[in-house]
Structure formats: structure tokens, C-alpha cells
Amino acid sequence: MTIPSGNLTSIFRNSIQKSIEYLHRAQLPSGGWVGSWGICFTYAAQFALESLSLVGETYETSEYSRKGCEFLLRHQREDGGWGESWEVREFSP
Numbered sequence: 001m002t003i004p005s006g007n008l009t010s011i012f013r014n015s016i017q018k019s020i021e022y023l024h025r026a027q028l029p030s031g032g033w034v035g036s037w038g039i040c041f042t043y044a045a046q047f048a049l050e051s052l053s054l055v056g057e058t059y060e061t062s063e064y065s066r067k068g069c070e071f072l073l074r075h076q077r078e079d080g081g082w083g084e085s086w087e088v089r090e091f092s093p
Contacts, residue, residue: 016055019051020051020052020055020057023048023051023052023064024064026048027048027064027067027068030071031045031067031068031069031070031071031074032044032045032068032071032072032075033045033048033068035047040084041075041084042072042075042082042084045068045071045072046072048068049065049068049069049072052064052065052068053065
């Protein structure tokens with residue numbers, strides 16, 4: 001692996017900023033995200049919200065996080081879980 005020359009702090013900050021911008025662009029109008037692994041909507045929202053929180057974007061401070069949390073609450077099952085099946089991919093989130 002080649003480590004880029006230059007200020008690593010600046011390189012990491014730039015990478016984090018680009019990642020957050022991607023999460024903002026990729027959020028669906030419903031508030032969720034599409035994952036590219038397994039049964040995806042719940043997992044994608046979980047990982048996106050965790051990532052946003054690590055840079056200070058929370059329910060209180062970020063419209064993206066608020067929409068993501070509301071997406072999860074709308075899809076929470078009566079038993080309190082968020083279990084999904086392959087059939088969930090058939091509806092528009």
C-alpha cells in the first residue's frame with residue numbers, strides 16, 4: 001500500500017468530508033439508504049446514521065440524521081425489531 005504524501009490529517013479530513021457528502025447525496029427521499037449487501041434498508045440506515053453521528057450529525061443537529069431515524073421508526077416492527085426479509089426489496093423504501 002502506498003501512503004499519499006502530504007499532511008495525513010488533511011488527507012483524512014478530506015476523505016471523511018467526501019464520505020459524509022456521499023451519505024447526504026445517497027439518502028433516499030424516504031429517509032433511508034440502499035445498502036449493497038444482504039437485506040439492506042435497515043442495515044444501510046444503521047451504518048449511515050452511525051457514520052453521521054461520528055462527525056456530530058445527530059437527530060438534534062442534522063436533517064439527514066432526523067430523516068434516517070424517522071425512516072427506522074416507520075419501519076420498526078410491532079415486536080420492536082427491524083427484521084427484514086428478501087421481500088422488502090420489492091417495495092419502494
